[in-house]
Every structure is written in C-alpha cells, then in structure tokens.
Amino acid sequence: MEQKQFKAESKRLLDIMINSIYTHKEIFLRELISNASDAIDKLYFKSLTDESVGMKRDDFEILIEADKDKNTLTIRDNGIGMTEEELENNLGTIAQSGSLAFKTDNELGDESQIIGQFGVGFYSAFMVAKEVTVRTKAFGSDKAYEWKSAGVDGYTIDECDKQDVGTEIILTLKDDTDDEKYSKYLDQYQIQSLVKKYSDYIRFPIKTEVEHQHYDDDGNPTEVHREIKTINSMVPLWKKNKSELTDDDYNSFYADKFGDFYPPAAHIHTHNEGAATYDALLFIPSKTPFDYYSKDFEKGLQLYSSGVMIMEKCEDLLPDYFSFVRGLVDSEDLSLNISRELLQHDRQVKLIAKTLEKTIKNELTKMLKNDREKYEEFYSNFGLQFKFGIYQSFGANRDILKDLLLFHSSFSDKKTTLEEYVSRMKEGQENIFYACGDSIARIEKLPQTELVKDKGYEILYFTDEVDEFAIKVLIDYDGKKFKSVSDSDLDLETKEEKEESKKQTESCKDMFGFMKDVLGDKVKEVRLSSRLKSAPVCLSSNGALSMDMEKVLNAMPQNADKQVKAEKALELNGSHPIFEKLKALYESDKDMLTKYTKLLYSQALLIEGISIEDPVELSNMICDLMV
Numbered sequence: 103m104e105q106k107q108f109k110a111e112s113k114r115l116l117d118i119m120i121n122s123i124y125t126h127k128e129i130f131l132r133e134l135i136s137n138a139s140d141a142i143d144k145l146y147f148k149s150l151t152d153e154s155v156g157m158k159r160d161d162f163e164i165l166i167e168a169d170k171d172k173n174t175l176t177i178r179d180n181g182i183g184m185t186e187e188e189l190e191n192n193l194g195t196i197a198q199s200g201s202l203a204f205k206t207d208n209e210l211g212d213e214s215q216i217i218g219q220f221g222v223g224f225y226s227a228f229m230v231a232k233e234v235t236v237r238t239k240a241f242g243s244d245k246a247y248e249w250k251s252a253g254v255d256g257y258t259i260d261e262c263d264k265q266d267v268g269t270e271i272i273l274t275l276k277d278d279t280d281d282e283k284y285s286k287y288l289d290q291y292q293i294q295s296l297v298k299k300y301s302d303y304i305r306f307p308i309k310t311e312v313e314h315q316h317y318d319d320d321g322n323p324t325e326v327h328r329e330i331k332t333i334n335s336m337v338p339l340w341k342k343n344k345s346e347l348t349d350d351d352y353n354s355f356y357a358d359k360f361g362d363f364y365p366p367a368a369h370i371h372t373h374n375e376g377a378a379t380y381d382a383l384l385f386i387p388s389k390t391p392f393d394y395y396s397k398d399f400e401k402g403l404q405l406y407s408s409g410v411m412i413m414e415k416c417e418d419l420l421p422d423y424f425s426f427v428r429g430l431v432d433s434e435d436l437s438l439n440i441s442r443e444l445l446q447h448d449r450q451v452k453l454i455a456k457t458l459e460k461t462i463k464n465e466l467t468k469m470l471k472n473d474r475e476k477y478e479e480f481y482s483n484f485g486l487q488f489k490f491g492i493y494q495s496f497g498a499n500r501d502i503l504k505d506l507l508l509f510h511s512s513f514s515d516k517k518t519t520l521e522e523y524v525s526r527m528k529e530g531q532e533n534i535f536y537a538c539g540d541s542i543a544r545i546e547k548l549p550q551t552e553l554v555k556d557k558g559y560e561i562l563y564f565t566d567e568v569d570e571f572a573i574k575v576l577i578d579y580d581g582k583k584f585k586s587v588s589d590s591d592l593d594l595e596t597k598e599e600k601e602e603s604k605k606q607t608e609s610c611k612d613m614f615g616f617m618k619d620v621l622g623d624k625v626k627e628v629r630l631s632s633r634l635k636s637a638p639v640c641l642s643s644n645g646a647l648s649m650d651m652e653k654v655l656n657a658m659p660q661n662a663d664k665q666v667k668a669e670k671a672l673e674l675n676g677s678h679p680i681f682e683k684l685k686a687l688y689e690s691d692k693d694m695l696t697k698y699t700k701l702l703y704s705q706a707l708l709i710e711g712i713s714i715e716d717p718v719e720l721s722n723m724i725c726d727l728m729v
C-alpha cells in the first residue's frame with residue numbers, strides 16, 4: 103500500500119494539532135459529530151426526493167462507541183459518505199490550505215488562533231489520537247475505502263469492506279501522560295457530558311452505549327445492564343425558546359457550526375411571521391475572517407426548509423454590505439427541491455432577505471447606540487464594506503448605510519457618525535468638510551485644513567481610498583453637502599476678505615498669467631488662495647474628480663494606460679513673505695520666477711502626496727538656489 107504525503111500546509115497544521123497543548127482538546131468530539139451531522143443532512147435531503155436512498159428521517163443516527171480494550175473511540179454515521187476522490191481531497195488537504203501559507207512561523211505561534219481561524223474540523227482528531235482511521239462508503243458507490251494516518255508522515259487509502267453507506271472515524275487515543283489523560287474520552291459519562299455541552303442541538307440522535315450497574319437487596323453489585331441511549335435533546339437551537347438560552351448556548355453553537363474560535367460580537371435570534379415566516383439565527387463575528395476582503399470570500403447563510411438543510415451558503419439572503427454575517431434561516435415557505443437558479447428568483451427568499459436586512463441594520467444601530475466601544479471594534483473589522491456598499495450601488499443603499507458609517511475627525515480622537523458631525527455644525531455652516539490622506543497625521547498637516555479648522559469648522563478625515571468615492575455618491579447628509587477642503591470654491595471668507603483678495607488678484611493678474619504659462623497644462627490656473635494660513639502654497643481641485651480620486655484611480659492596474667487627471671489650480675498665500683518675493687521677481691528677474699514657480703508647484707505636489715514628474719530637475723533647482 104502506498105503512503106501518500108499531506109499537502110505542505112496541511113502537514114504544518116497537522117503538526118500543530120499533534121503537538122497541541124491547546125486546553126480545549128475536547129472539542130475534537132464536537133468537530134467530528136458536526137461533520138457526521140452535515141453528512142447526514144446531505145443524505146437526508148437526498149432521501150426526500152430520491153427513493154433509492156431508502157431511509158426515513160428516524161433511520162439516521164450518529165453512534166459513539168468506546169472500546170477500552172482496544173483504546174479506540176469510534177464515531178459512526180449513516181450519512182452520505184465519501185468517494186475515494188473525496189477522501190483524498192477532503193482529508194489529504196485542508197479546504198483553505200493556501201491561506202496558511204500566508205502566515206509566517208512566528209504568526210503560527212498562537213495555536214489557539216490557528217485552531218479557530220481555520221476551522222480545522224477533522225484535523226482536531228489528532229489532538230487526542232495517535233492514529234486515525236476513516237472507513238467510508240459513499241451513497242451510490244459500491245466500493246468502500248479506508249483512510250489511515252498516524253500523523254505527519256502521510257496517509258494511506260485502500261479499498262475496504264463496509265456494507266452500509268456512511269462513515270466511521272476510529273480514533274486510537276494517545277497514551278496517557280502525567281498531564282493529560284486521553285483515556286477519559288472512553289468514559290461514558292465524559293462522552294455524555296461532552297455531547298450535552300457541545301452537540302445537544304444536533305438534529306439527529308447521537309447514541310452511545312450506557313451501562314447501568316444493578317445491585318441486589320444488600321447493595322452488592324450484580325449484573326451490568328447495557329443499552330444504547332440517545333444523549334442529545336435534538337431540538338435545533340433556533341427552534342428553542344429564546345428565554346431558555348444563554349449566551350453560552352449561542353456561542354458554542356456558533357463555534358461548532360461555523361468553526362470560529364472567537365465568540366461572536368453579537369447574535370440575533372428572530373422568529374418572523376407574516377409575508378415571510380422563518381426562524382433566523384444570525385451572528386456577527388468578532389474578528390475579520392482572513393479572506394474577508396479577498397475574492398475567495400463567499401457570503402451567505404445556511405438555508406433550511408422546515409429543519410432540512412437545503413443550502414450551505416445561500417448568498418441571496420445577504421446583501422454584500424452585510425456579507426460578514428453568518429448564520430442560518432429556517433423557513434416553512436420554501437420548497438425542498440428548489441434549485442440554486444430558482445432560488446434567486448424566489449419571491450420568498452427575497453422577502454426573507456429584505457426583512458433580515460432590516461433586522462441586521464437594527465441590531466447594528468442598537469450596538470452603535472448602546473455599546474459604542476463594541477461598535478467601533480466591529481466597524482474596524484467590517485466598516486469598509488459599508489463604504490463599498492454605498493459606492494457600488496451608486497447610492498441606492500445610502501439610507502440603509504449612511505448612519506452606520508464612522509469617520510475620524512478633527513473634533514476628537516474618537517470616530518464620529520455623520521449625525522454627530524451635523525449636530526456639532528456651526529450656525530450658518532452649509533457644508534460637511536472633509537480632507538483626504540494616507541493617515542490622520544498627514545491630513546492634519548495639510549495646508550488646506552489649517553484655515554478651515556481655524557474658522558472653527560470640524561473636518562472629517564478620510565483615510566480609506568474608498569471614502570471620497572463613497573461620499574461623492576452620498577452627495578449630502580441631512581441636506582448638508584460634502585465638501586473637500588481642497589475644493590476650489592470653499593467660500594470661507596468674509597465679505598471684506600473677499601473684497602481684499604479681489605483687489606490683490608487684480609493687481610497680480612499678469613504675474614499669475616506668467617506663472618500659469620510656466621506650468622503649462624499641469625494646472626488650470628494659478629491664483630490667490632483663500633484657504634491658506636501659514637503655508638505658502640497648495641493645490642486645489644475644480645470639478646468632480648478630486649486629486650485624491652486621481653491618485654486612487656491612476657494606481658489601479660486596470661487604469662495603467664488610461665490615466666485620469668484632476669483639474670488643479672496652484673494657490674498662493676497672499677500674506678506669505680514668499681508672495682512679496684514673487685512679485686519682486688516678476689518685475690526684476692523672470693528667469694528666477696520661472697524656477698520659483700516650478701519649485702512651488704513641486705512643493706505643492708509633495709504636500710499633496712502626489713509624486714513629482716521630474717525629481718532630478720527639482721533637486722537641481724534646489725542646489726542652484728543653495729549655492
């Protein structure tokens with residue numbers, strides 16, 4: 103028989119499992135039972151439309167067998183089983199194994215994180231077993247196969263003898279050590295209490311053999327009576343009464359069902375009647391899944407029809423901006439043999455999705471109002487998605503999302519909602535001001551922000567690339583328009599100031615014209631600034647495309663050969679000493695003014711975080727001035 107190697111990443115994970123000092127080793131049982139239950143779900147679902155399955159609801163079960171003589175624990179199910187190929191694919195590699203490759207060994211240090219993050223299911227068996235044997239026969243196949251592995255050295259797959267469809271996992275437990283008594287997992291009370299603790303709501307019976315010691319009248323033990331007993335209560339959690347359930351119940355259900363080690367940030371348990379009748383159990387994760395912002399991430403909720411799982415991930419139940427939600431929906435209104443394609447057009451699914459969307463929004467709003475700290479933590483995990491949501495829908499979802507947004511602002515270190523910003527607006531303030539940049543520190547240093555702040559206006563700080571795009575789609579909030587501090591028409595001056603700058607502009611018209619000619623089509627205009635306080639120069643933008651949007655769009659690989667250009671103006675600070683110098687040069691030394699103009703333009707670009715076209719020229723000009 104041929105020994106096969108695990109895929110590299112699987113091997114590393116396996117290694118972690120085998121040498122795990124993880125304190126919750128007992129979860130292996132929960133993982134294996136869940137796999138068994140999923141496999142039964144699949145076959146039960148099939149049996150409803152395919153008579154050849156030949157099984158009724160009551161026939162399905164999970165059996166746990168402890169053999170103290172052989173030191174083995176067996177978990178047996180009569181679910182769908184695995185073909186040889188599935189054995190190879192499912193147990194020789196980890197589904198998302200690639201992701202492990204991203205992690206350095208250092209990051210792998212915290213094993214509990216690994217165990218949580220990857221939902222390592224089956225592999226957790228190696229935390230307690232020195233050898234694992236999987237014997238399985240797939241529905242519809244006439245051959246059975248045995249997969250065997252004693253750890254990192256690899257595994258074998260061979261044909262074997264197995265009459266019934268289904269899977270049995272045989273764990274040969276590790277030897278007891280001083281610290282760890284693996285043999286306890288063969289104890290019937292231990293098994294019962296673990297099943298109660300983690301798998302009580304599993305919808306199929308979990309059975310095990312229990313022993314009853316009988317005694318005679320004098321209290322002496324007589325015979326031992328054995329019987330197979332169902333040890334879980336089998337009522338699905340979401341069908342239970344909310345008042346009977348504790349946070350622990352929800353948390354362990356979540357951990358089990360979704361393989362997330364971290365307890366959820368919040369859960370929502372609702373029963374809805376009316377246009378759509380359903381039970382839903384939803385969870386908001388407390389950590390961002392490692393692949394959340396990648397294209398591999400699949401959103402969706404498990405879909406049940408009257409207790410039968412009909413789909414593992416029904417994406418139509420969740421809008422993209424709530425794609426982080428995990429959970430399930432159970433509805434009587436759905437037909438069992440509905441196909442994926444039909445589902446998309448199913449009126450019932452749409453109705454459920456609409457109602458769920460409101461429910462999720464309400465839950466988040468509640469969190470925002472009642473537990474700001476938790477909401478901010480949540481927002482740092484998933485808030486980006488809301489901004490994409492607004493942008494991608496061209497604003498169609500603005501009303502659902504606009505009050506869930508948070509931004510940094512000049513008001514304080516804490517993030518603010520738009521509602522809070524508006525409530526702080528000065529009398530007569532028409533606009534919601536914002537500034538863009540790579541970081542808060544950088545934005546705070548932007549010359550354009552100085553005067554706006556000085557006049558007592560709060561500025562929102564946009565540090566995500568999508569921010570300005572989203573806000574452009576939002577257009578306004580509560581009737582207040584969004585305005586970039588770099589926009590050409592900031593309109594911050596008093597009447598007198600306007601008069602004054604008009605005069606100054608008039609008197610320097612020719613110089614501005616000269617400077618504009620020096621810069622050519624790099625700028626649309628050179629003009630006197632109404633926004634600068636202490637800085638000598640800045641850029642401002644006219645029109646719909648801002649400089650920051652230009653930066654973002656031009657950095658996208660798909661735009662490599664169709665670069666966009668924002669309409670820029672070079673603005674000069676009329677009360678800066680350099681301005682007087684420029685005026686003098688215009689009269690006496692036009693060559694020098696040409697240099698100064700180029701220098702000032704380069705400076706403005708640098709301040710803005712835009713790379714300059716010719717750094718060598720800039721460097722040479724500076725040297726010229728220095729010598």
Ligand code: ADP
Pocket residue numbers: 133137138141179181182183184192193197221222223224225269361
């Ligand atoms: P997950 O359950 O998160 O997908 P696992 O490592 O626990 O990851 O299992 C990998 C795959 O192996 C499962 O998705 C399933 O297809 C298959 N599998 C595991 N246990 C069983 C079982 N008892 N019966 C049928 N298939 C199983």
